[in-house]
Amino acid sequence: MKLTVQDLNSHYGPAHILFDIGFEVGDGEVVALLGRNGAGKSTTFRSIVGLVAQRTGRITFEGKDVSAKPTHEIVREGLGYVPEERRIFTDLTVEENLEVGRQPKRPNAPHWNREKLFTLFPNLGEMKNRPGGRMSGGEQQMLTIARTLMGNPSLVLLDEPSEGLSPKIVEQMVDAILTMKKEGVSIVVSEQNLHFARLISDRAYIIERGRICFGGTMAELDARPDIRDAHLSL
C-alpha cells in the first residue's frame, strides 16, 4: 500500500471533527474521497499532512509511520498536498511559485521540472513572469498542482480540484490528472462532483459527518444508488 490511514481522529479545539477515519491507497491508484460540503474531506487531508494540531491515529506512507512528523518532513517523504483554496503566493510570479515547491529528485517517483510542467499546463508556460495574484481561478488551480508536483511526490492529495472551474478548464484538469496517473503518481482526490470523480478514479470512499460510510470501486458505488443518493448531493 502506498498510503494507509487508520483510526484518524481530529479536533478543532473542543469540537470533534473526524471519527476513526480509515482508508488506503494502492501504488499508482487514483482514489476519490467523496462527500458534501463540511463532511470532513479537507480536514482529513490537513490531518494527514500534519496541519491539524490535534489529531490521533496512524498514518503510514510507503511503509513508514509518519503520524508524529511535522508537516514539512511528511511532505519531503514524497506526500504532496494541494489545498482547496488555491493558496498560491499572489506576490510571487509563476516561476517563483514553482521554485517554492522545488525538492530534490526521488528514486521512486516521477521527476518534474518547469519544462515538463509547462507541457502539462500550457497556459502556465505563457505567463511565467506573471504574479500569481493576476491569474484566473483556473490558472491558479493549475499553478497549485504544478507547484506541488515540483516536489516530485509519489502521492498527491488533491483537495477539490474542480471546485468553481468552468467546464472547459475541468476538462483540462481531467487530462492533467490522468497524465499524472500515467506517470505513476498515486492520487487521492476529494470531490463533491461525482461525474468528475468517475472520469479519473479507480475507487472511492464516501465521507459523511467525519465518518467513512462507504468504500469500494466506482462500479460498486454505481450499483448502490441508495448510498449515492443518501450521502452525495447530485
Next chain:
Amino acid sequence: MAFYVVQFLTGLASAASLFLVASGLSIIFGVTRIVNFAHGAFYMIGAYIAFTLTERFSGAFGFWGGVVAAALAVALIGVLVEMVLLRRIYHAPELFQLLGTFGLTLMVEDLVVLIWGPDDLVGRRAPGFKGAVDFFGQNIPSYDLFLIVLGPVVLGILWLLFQRTRWGVLVRAATQDRDMVAALGVNQKWLFTSVFAVGVFLAALGGALQIPRDAVHHAMDLRIIVEVFVVVVIGGLGSIVGAFVAAVLVSELNAFGILIFPKISIILVFLVMAVVLIVRPWGLFGKPEAAARKTPGLTVNPWRPLTSNERLASLAALVIAAMLPLFAGNYALTVGSEIAIFVIFAVSLHFLMSVGGLASFGHAAYFGLGAYGVAFLAKMAGLPMIVCLLLGPLLGCMGAAVFGFFAVQLSGVYFAMLTLAFAQIVWSIAFQWVSVTGGDNGILGVWPASWAASPSHFYWLALGVAALVTIALRIAVFSPFGYALRATRDSVLRSEAVGINAKRIQWTAFVIAGTTAGIGGALFAYLKGSVFPDNLGISLSVDALVMVLLGGVETVSGGVVGAIVYKALNIWLVSQTDLSKLVLGGFIVLIVVVFPKGIVGMLEILAQRRRKSSPPGSSLLAKPIESAE
C-alpha cells in the same frame, strides 16, 4: 542655499542607519509576525560591541572588521534568542511575543550598563573618513557621504537577496502564507531562524555604523525603536523599498523640522505618520493585508460571568485588601494606592484589547490626559477635589473620542501604530506647550482635599474606584454591547452582516477605555501631587501593555492580576536591587515561556484540568511552529 543642501545631506546620512534597522524589523515582522521590540536592543548591543572591538583593534582593518564582526556577533545572539525564546512562543496569542521581546530589552538595558558602565562612550572616527568636505563654505563630514552611499547599496543588496535567491523567494512566500510553505516541504524553523538572524544583523550593523557619529549610551535602544516603528509603518510593513523611502522622509523631517517648525519639531514625524495611516492605512509601499486566517477554536474557554463562589472569593479578596490600613504603614499604603490606580489603567486597556481585539500602543495618552485634566481644574479653576475627579477624566474621554475615531478605521499593527502616534503627539504638546502645561517641569501642587489626604483614606478611595471600574467593565463584557464588541473582534465582516455597526461599536469601546484610563490618571495626579509629560509617555503605555499581557489577554479580568503582579514586583525590585530591569525582564521572559497564556490564563487552564480529568485528544500535538497560523 548651501546650508539647506548640507542639512539635506545630514538627513540622508541619518537615514542610512535608520533604514538598516527598519528593514531588519520589517523583514522579521513579515515572516514571523513578531513585532520585535528587542530590535532597538540589538541595535544598541551592535554599537557597544563595535565600540569595544574598534578600540581593541587598530587601523582600518580593525575598524571595518570590528564593525562587521560586531554585527555578526549580535546576529549570533539573535539566533540564540530565536531558538531558545521565540520558538516557544510563535503559537502564543498575538502580541505576546511583544511582551517577551520587551522583557529581553529590559534585561539588555541593565546588562550593557553592567558590562560597559553607565557613561556615554565616544567611539573612534572611521579610518579614511575622518575629515570633512567643503561645500560652498559649509562642512560635510566625509563619513556622512559614506553613509549616504551605503544606504542605497544595502537596499540593492537586499533587493537582489530577495528577488534572485531561493532563500529570498522562500522568505517572500512565507511572508504571505507560512503554512503553505511548510506544506511544500520547507522547514519553517530554519527559515524563521535565518530571517531573524538577517534582521538582527541589519539592526546591529546600523548600530555599529553609528559610533563615529554619536556617543554610545544605554538608552539608545528606546530612542531608535520608536523611530523605527514609525519608519516601518510609514513605508509599509514588509516593504524594503518602503523602509528606505520612509527612513529618508523621517530623517529629512527631523533635519528640517527643527528649522522650519521649531515649535512642533518633535511631533512633526508623528503627524506625518498619522496622516499617512489615515490616507493609506497600509503605508506608502505596503499592501492591504488580507484578513488574518484565524485558527478555529483558538479561544478554547468560552467566557462566562463569575459563579457565585467566585464572586464570594473576589469579594473576600477585596475585603482583605481593604483591611490593609489596619496593619500597614504609610509607605505601603501609598504603594497600595499606586497599584490600585494601575489596576484601573490596566483594566481599561484590557477591555480594549481582550474584548475589542484592539491593542493600543498609546493608552497612556488618556491616562495622562485625565491627570492633566485634574491638574488644570484644580490649579487654574481652583475647583474642589470631588469635582475635579469627576470632570478631569473627561479630558481623557474627549481625547479618546477624537483619536479613537481615526484609530478604529484601522486594525492590527496599524491600529497599534496610529494610537502610538497620537500618544506621541499628546506627549509632545504637553512637553512643548510650556505656557499651559509647564513643559518638562509639569504642574505641581495638586494635593487631595483633607477628607482624602491621609494615606489610608486615599488608599480606600483608590481601591474603591478600582473595584467599581472593574465591576462596571465586567458588566459591560456580558452586556449586549459586550457581545457586539466581541463579535467585531472575532469577525468584522460577519458582525456587519448581522447588522452591527462595527466601527461605531469599536469607537465606543475606545472611548470607554480612554475615559476609564482617565479616571486612573485623575487619581494618579492626586496621589503624586503633580503631573508630568511622562504620565502620557511611551514607557507608561508599554507598562500597560505588559500588565495586560502578563495577566492574560484571552481572559476577562486578567488585567487586574497583571497590574498587581507587575506593579508590586516593579516597586519592590527598584527598592531591593540596582539591577531591577534585569530581574524584571528575566521574570517577564520566564512568564512568557512558562505561562504563554498569561497568569490568569494559566490559572484557568489549571482549574479546567481539575474539573475534567482528560482533555480531548491532545496526545498527538504537532510541534507548535509547524501549524502556526
